[in-house]
Amino acid sequence: MELMTETHRRPGPRIEEVARLAGVSKSTVSRVVNGEQYVSAKSRAAVAAAITHLRYSPNQAARSLAGSKANAVALIVSEQGSRVLSDPFFAGVLRGVHAELSGRHVQLLLMLSRPEDHDDLIAYLAGGHVDGALLVSLHGDDPLPHRLQEIGLPVVAGGRPLSTPSIPYVDSDNFTGGLDAVRHLVSLGRTKIATVAGPRDMAVGQDRLSGWRRGLSEARLPADLVAEADFTPESGARAMSELLDRTPDIDAVFAAADIIALGALQVLQARGRRVPEDVAVVGFDDSLLASTATPPLTTVRQDVEQLGRTMTWRLLGELAGDDGLPPSLLLPTALVRRASA
Template sequence: MKDVANEAGVSRGTVSRVLNGQPYVSDEAREAIEAAIAKVGFVPNRAARSLVMQSSQAIGLIVHEPHSLFVEDPNIGSILLGANAALSEADYQLSFMIADTTRDIERLARYLSGGLIDGVIIVSARVGDPITRAVADLGLPAAFVGHPRDIGDAAYVAIDNRGAAREITNRLIGTGRSRIGMIASALDRDSGSDRLAGFVDALGSRFDPQLIEPVPLYSYSDGQAGMRALLERAPDIDGVFASSDAVAAGAMDVLQAAGKIVPDDIGIVGFDDSSWATRCDPPLSTVHQPAGELGRAAAESVLRQLRGEDPGTSGRVLDCPVVWRASA
């Protein structure tokens, strides 16, 4: 900084104000400092700045999902990219963390307590999630993607999973199906349980619990397993709501291998409007989940908290319209 100040002909205090994005610096001085930085090759020492400012300029994004799902679920990547775009604009670094095993969770709790990140975005938290408890205990600025029921007044951004599931199930009913089942994934988190609730809402008195097949994850292989179980138990099934596009793709492959024609014999719908939906044959009717917008909104919420502002996202729910294609 001394070299930059000497080269630009200004004080070190003026250099510091420019580096920290503070006001009260003339355009002429700012231009001179930026030219001096380029000439002397100055790069701020982030570690030293963190010690002085008690800020790491890093935000953690924690995804509580098995490693296997990262290959299959495009939503995770879209949430990450949306969050990273917002943080990059604010000159913050994204630190990506995966919580798969109990060991991962314990390691992350220790890491969070070390002051190496300023706040967190949490994806796929469950009720009673130890990551949620660790963040609350540390008092870190946080925003959830999704809305677990035990986060109190913490900031979150979400979609109306229940309402969207009800709407697309009603559309499926409207195609004349009478024996409609569901492959219900991830019932241990709010997204999965809310999609099941919306399905039950739509069917009302016609709901048959024997036509529900719970599976652990929003994955292609779980879609295959769920569809095989439904076909074995109810060979006359003529409609399926799969709780994600990856699940629907797995289900469609099983149906087609069994000689069923989609949508003539069985109509099928999914959830996410991901790349899985357009790769299916026929293309999948689904619900559009704005994953990138969810990631951006969560990141902006954490940044507002760090500035001492209202997070502005507590209770915020983004639109998730039905996208109707040929699979039903």
């Protein structure tokens, strides 16, 4: 009797059984499950009761197959290293995305992809396994957004993508953030205001730098004290050293990120500068690092969780067929005053 094969059946009831218990057809159950109209209150209640009683949970695979939609979106992190994941920025976005998704029966697939894996990624996404994609941490030359657009997958980027301006994105208002930081420094009477900028191949680096420039030009101060760092304390320290070597009498620094500011802070203290008396320091992000630094860091707050929520809202809107959605959105930033400036 080879009928006795171990049938490894998936557990749980089928839609069929729910229909039988509720005394209606599969179609009606499907309508109820999908919240469609044209179902009598009576049927609706009967189905709901049956679902609860049987603990029915519709099979996503079957649903996707029949319905030509995946009920899932991908959060794609495109980065050479996987450093990003430790970044509070990423954590915040993730939290926001999840918050916005929760209760909507849309699954979140997390995909990291290094540039050399992009082909696989594209193939997978082109297969219709997700309905849309959220993109974060884009370096400027990353061809990924463009390629996603090519295969017709709805995409929203977190942070302005340098390479593909046509893609919808949500970003913090980094320019105004940088501008506000400098205005604050100017209001403190500082005149030799340097910056440790972020990577120039990322919009976030460019925009905060532009804000700094604008602030200095407003105050008719020279904008020549620039060093570049990536988002590590080490590179922040290195950049600060350069700046100090070049111009020892700097009296303020705008760091493009708290984590950069931290490295700068260490160098400043090691070189005998008092913060904020000799050199005022402003960071960016208002991460945990800012409040626990010594001295606590004045910084520009960005609400990354809100950024995640907004990206998701935008994507789901597009998937629902809303038009009139803004192509892109800028989220406000705010200066948080602490001891360092």
